[in-house]
Amino acid sequence: MSTEKQQEHLTRDVDETEEIQLNVEPSEMDEEFVEDLDTLLDEIDEILEEDSQEFVENYIQRGGQ
Amino acid sequence: MEIPIIMGTETEYGISVKNAREQDPVAASTLVVNAYKTSKGDAPSAASSVTWDYEQESPLVDARGFLAEVEPTISEADTNSAVNDILINGGRYYVDHAHPEYCTPECANARDLLLYEKAGELILEVSRLTAERLLLDNQEIIIYKNNTDYKGHSYGSHENYLMSRKVPFDTIVDGLIPFLVTRIIITGSGKVGAENGSDETDYQISQRADFFEKEVGLSTMVNRPLINTRDEPHANDKLYRRLHVIVGDSNMSELSIYLKAGITSIVLQLIEKGVVGKKFSLKDPVAAIKNISRDLSCQNQIELADEQQRTPIEVQRAYLKLAQQHLAPEERTPVVEDVLEKWQYVLDNLEIDPMRLSQHLDWVIKKKLIDAYRNRHGYEWNDAHVQMLDLQYHDIRPDKGLYIRLLKNGHVKRLLNREEIVHAMRYPPVDTRAYFRGTCLRKFPKHIYSASWNSMIFIGKSGGLDKIMMDRPHFGTQKIVGELLNNCTAEELVKEIRGNASKSY
Numbered sequence: 001m002s003t004e005k006q007q008e009h010l011t012r013d014v015d016e017t018e019e020i021q022l023n024v025e026p027s028e029m030d031e032e033f034v035e036d037l038d039t040l041l042d043e044i045d046e047i048l049e050e051d052s053q054e055f056v057e058n059y060i061q062r063g064g065q
Numbered sequence: 066m067e068i069p070i071i072m073g074t075e076t077e078y079g080i081s082v083k084n085a086r087e088q089d090p091v092a093a094s095t096l097v098v099n100a101y102k103t104s105k106g107d108a109p110s111a112a113s114s115v116t117w118d119y120e121q122e123s124p125l126v127d128a129r130g131f132l133a134e135v136e137p138t139i140s141e142a143d144t145n146s147a148v149n150d151i152l153i154n155g156g157r158y159y160v161d162h163a164h165p166e167y168c169t170p171e172c173a174n175a176r177d178l179l180l181y182e183k184a185g186e187l188i189l190e191v192s193r194l195t196a197e198r199l200l201l202d203n204q205e206i207i208i209y210k211n212n213t214d215y216k217g218h219s220y221g222s223h224e225n226y227l228m229s230r231k232v233p234f235d236t237i238v239d240g241l242i243p244f245l246v247t248r249i250i251i252t253g254s255g256k257v258g259a260e261n262g263s264d265e266t267d268y269q270i271s272q273r274a275d276f277f278e279k280e281v282g283l284s285t286m287v288n289r290p291l292i293n294t295r296d297e298p299h300a301n302d303k304l305y306r307r308l309h310v311i312v313g314d315s316n317m318s319e320l321s322i323y324l325k326a327g328i329t330s331i332v333l334q335l336i337e338k339g340v341v342g343k344k345f346s347l348k349d350p351v352a353a354i355k356n357i358s359r360d361l362s363c364q365n366q367i368e369l370a371d372e373q374q375r376t377p378i379e380v381q382r383a384y385l386k387l388a389q390q391h392l393a394p395e396e397r398t399p400v401v402e403d404v405l406e407k408w409q410y411v412l413d414n415l416e417i418d419p420m421r422l423s424q425h426l427d428w429v430i431k432k433k434l435i436d437a438y439r440n441r442h443g444y445e446w447n448d449a450h451v452q453m454l455d456l457q458y459h460d461i462r463p464d465k466g467l468y469i470r471l472l473k474n475g476h477v478k479r480l481l482n483r484e485e486i487v488h489a490m491r492y493p494p495v496d497t498r499a500y501f502r503g504t505c506l507r508k509f510p511k512h513i514y515s516a517s518w519n520s521m522i523f524i525g526k527s528g529g530l531d532k533i534m535m536d537r538p539h540f541g542t543q544k545i546v547g548e549l550l551n552n553c554t555a556e557e558l559v560k561e562i563r564g565n566a567s568k569s570y
Contacts, residue, residue, distance in 0.1 A: 037437050040470060044438060044454070047465055049083075052453035056215070059456065062090055062163040064077040064220030065285040065311065 068305065070330040071171045071227040071497055071538045072178050073156075076315055077164040077220040078189060078461075079209040082200070090163035093206065097165050098158055100196035101188060102150060117151060117159070118517035151516045153491055153507045154184060155499030164220050165189060165208070170499030171227075171518075171538050174400040175327035177494050180481055182322055184489035186210060190461050191490075210315045211459035212272040215452060217260050219276045221285065222315035226308045226330055227300065227538055232337050237308065238281055238292050240341035243369075244332045244384055245291060245312050246354045247377035249274060250363045250419075251411055252325040254314035255428035257435070257446060257455040266359045267446035268435070270428045272314040274358035280350055285311050291350055299518035301536040308333065312354075317459060317468035318427040319480040324411065327404030331388050340391050345380055346370035361432070363415050378416050385409060424477050427468075431458050434467065501541030504550050505558075512555035523559050531559045 049055040080093050150158040155170030167185035172178040193206050200206070213219050228237075253270035263275040282290035291312050298307040310329065316322045335341050347353050348368040356367060357377045366374035375383075385408050392401065414421040423433035435454055438444070444451050460466035463473070471477045493503030498519075505513060505521060514522040514530055519538075523531040535541055549561060 037434070037476065040434075040467075040474065040476070041437055041441055043470075044467070047467070047470070048450065048453050048457060053449040055083075056449045056452045056456065058088070059079075059081055059214050060088070060216055061079050061081075061214040061218045061220060063218040063286055064162045064164050065223065 068227070068229045069173065069539065070333060071173055072175075072326055072330055073169045073171050073225045074178065074182050074326070075166060075168045075221070075223040075225070076182065076185060076210060077161055077166045077222070079211055079214065079220060079459075080163075080165060081207045081209075083205040083207055084201070084203045091160065094160040094163060094165045096196045096199065097189070097192045097206065097208070098150060098160050100199070101158060101192040104191050104195040116515040117157070118515040118520050118522060151502070151506060152188070153493070153503050154181065154489055155493035155497075155503035156181060156185065157518075158185075158188060162220075165192070170493050170503065171497040172326075172494050172499075173496045173539075174398065175323050175330065175404055176400050176480070178326040179319055179323045180485060180489045181494070183319070183481060183486045186461055187486060187490055190463070193461065208461050209456060209459040210317060210461055211254065211456065212315050213256065213260060213276075215256075215258060215260065215456075219260075219273060219289075221273075221311055222313050223285075224310040224313055224326065224329065226310070226333055227298070228306045228308055228333055229337060230298075230302070230304055230306050232306070234294070234306075236339070236342075237333075237336055239343045239346060240336035241332065242280060242291055242350050243345035243347050243380055244329070245310065246347060246350050247357060247367075247380040248325070248328065249314070249354065249358055250377050250381070250415055251328070251408075251426060252313055252316065252321050253358065253426075253428040254316055254321070254459075255431035255455070257452055263355055264359065268361065268432060269358040270361065271354070271358040273312060274354045277312060277351055277354060291354070300538050305538070314427070315459070316427050318425065318430060318477065320407065320411075320425050320478055321427045323480055324404065324407060327400070328384070328408050331392070331401065331404065332384055334396065335384070335387050335391060338391055340387055341384075343370070345375075345383060348372075361419065363419055378412055381408075381412055385412065427458075430468070430471065430477055431455065434458070434471070495543035495547075498535045498538050498541035500543050501535060501546055501550070504546075505555075508550060509555040509558070523555055525559070526556060531563070533559065533562055 080090055080097065081088060082093050152158055157168040159166055167188060169178060169181035169185060172181055189208055193208050197206050212222060249271040254272045256269050256272045257267070259266050259269065259275055261275045276289050277291050278288050279290045281292045281294060282288065283294045284290065285293060289311065293309045293311045295309045296306065298305045300307070313325060316325065332341070346369060348370050353367045356365065363378050364376055366376055368374055385405070388405060411422060411425065419429055420433065422429045424430065435451060438454055439446070439451060442450070454467065457465065458467045461469070463469050468477070472479065493499040502516060502521065506516070509523070512523050514524045516522070519535050521533045521535065523533065525531050549558065553561065
């Protein structure tokens with residue numbers, strides 16, 4: 001993929017900026033979220049690195065600042 | 066307010082190469098940072114040969130912002146461009162220790178800071194994709210915007226705030242520590258488990274809290290202090306101090322980043338005004354930050370130095386109240402007003418139930434995701450899948466990163482749109498000296514020998530070098546130099562600045 005394409009790919013799906021609605025009760029938005037979360041959970045086992053155990057064990061960084 | 070706050074962040078990213086025979090984080094970081102140059106993400110690409118000016122000699126103090134001097138010859142054959150990139154958005158991108166590190170350009174408000182930090186995430190992703198093409202087919206570069214490997218190794222997310230030198234450092238320490246210790250309820254990124262010998266816990270609010278061992282000090286890598294004493298203003302050191310805050314977490318949530326920069330800069334203004342004092346001094350701040358990090362209700366009280374008890378929400382509310390009382394009308398810019406509103410909103414909801422912010426703040430978003438995942442599979446907190454989920458929340462890949470997936474699907478709140486973030490990869494903020502730096506790099510890439518936060522060295526016609534100092538971060542803005550930059554060559558620019566040393570740029 002050319003870099004231009006990559007950037008295009010990165011810029012796709014320009015969503016409208018969604019301002020945080022200060023007067024909306026978080027709980028109202030919550031129900032929707034729970035449904036959507038279910039969909040994500042359906043996918044999550046495919047998205048997660050396959051070998052979680054091994055991956056997590058091997059993820060070692062040198063300390064930074 | 067005498068000196069308007071200018072701010073920036075430095076983010077060290079975690080890095081790993083999947084299926085590599087041996088992990089070499091320095092080589093991987095170097096590969097990624099260098100890949101960005103070849104990606105032309107930072108075109109004009111000639112800027113990639115520009116080196117970082119490490120010579121922090123600063124005898125060239127000019128109260129008006131710029132001062133030019135001539136260096137007779139190229140001092141050394143610098144090869145530091147290999148792991149250093151000065152970006153056309155005015156930021157810096159390099160390898161620090163064993164991590165790729167991105168520094169935003171200097172920003173004049175919290176919204177810009179958020180914008181440029183998010184631009185950095187895209188810069189890392191473009192680099193990652195480009196670098197990955199150089200590896201074997203089965204290898205993947207994985208980059209996390211988090212602060213720990215869960216084995217006691219932490220890497221930082223540092224904030225910098227330019228302040229007046231007139232405020233005594235002790236006053237800053239007194240006023241800021243209680244704020245920083247309690248702000249994690251807003252700025253924490255959430256972490257499964259405990260580290261660094263701290264008390265065991267399933268889940269805590271902050272990634273970094275376990276790594277702080279004293280209140281004030283110079284070190285950033287061991288025995289870390291809540292307040293860092295590094296005094297390197299990258300600007301006129303008689304006028305300015307650059308407060309280096311190392312206690313924060315790397316955030317994915319836009320609201321967490323925005324509020325972190327917004328409320329901290331407001332509190333520094335309050336400290337500068339002298340209205341904070343020692344009112345909120347804590348009895349044991351180092352213990353308090355660990356306790357607050359482990360209290361997911363945000364309701365447990367911590368002890369103040371005067372033996373009063375307060376919840377972290379109450380301490381934050383007290384700072385908010387001071388801001389509402391003491392900020393002058395001209396200081397209440399639209400961004401500041403918005404920050405104050407959202408600060409209050411977040412505190413009100415944390416008070417009722419932190420889980421109400423499961424689309425807003427990192428530590429709550431992540432908690433909600435993990436709770437749902439654990440419920441579904443019955444995993445214990447210490448299960449590797451849970452740890453993997455924690456880590457992958459911070460993955461910068463659009464298809465793998467869990468935060469990014471939530472954002473794309475509209476499950477978490479946005480403050481920015483994609484177009485402006487992409488624009489910020491290539492264009493500097495217009496209202497700080499980053500404008501001058503970024504615009505010169507864009508316009509005159511072949512004429513610039515090196516650059517740093519407060520200097521740019523131009524290559525003159527005869528091969529000599531002209532160093533332009535930029536010791537006033539509020540200068541070099543589009544308003545001041547925009548027209549000049551639009552209408553001149555590099556030679557004319559240097560001549561104009563040198564010829565008008567008495568004029569403010």
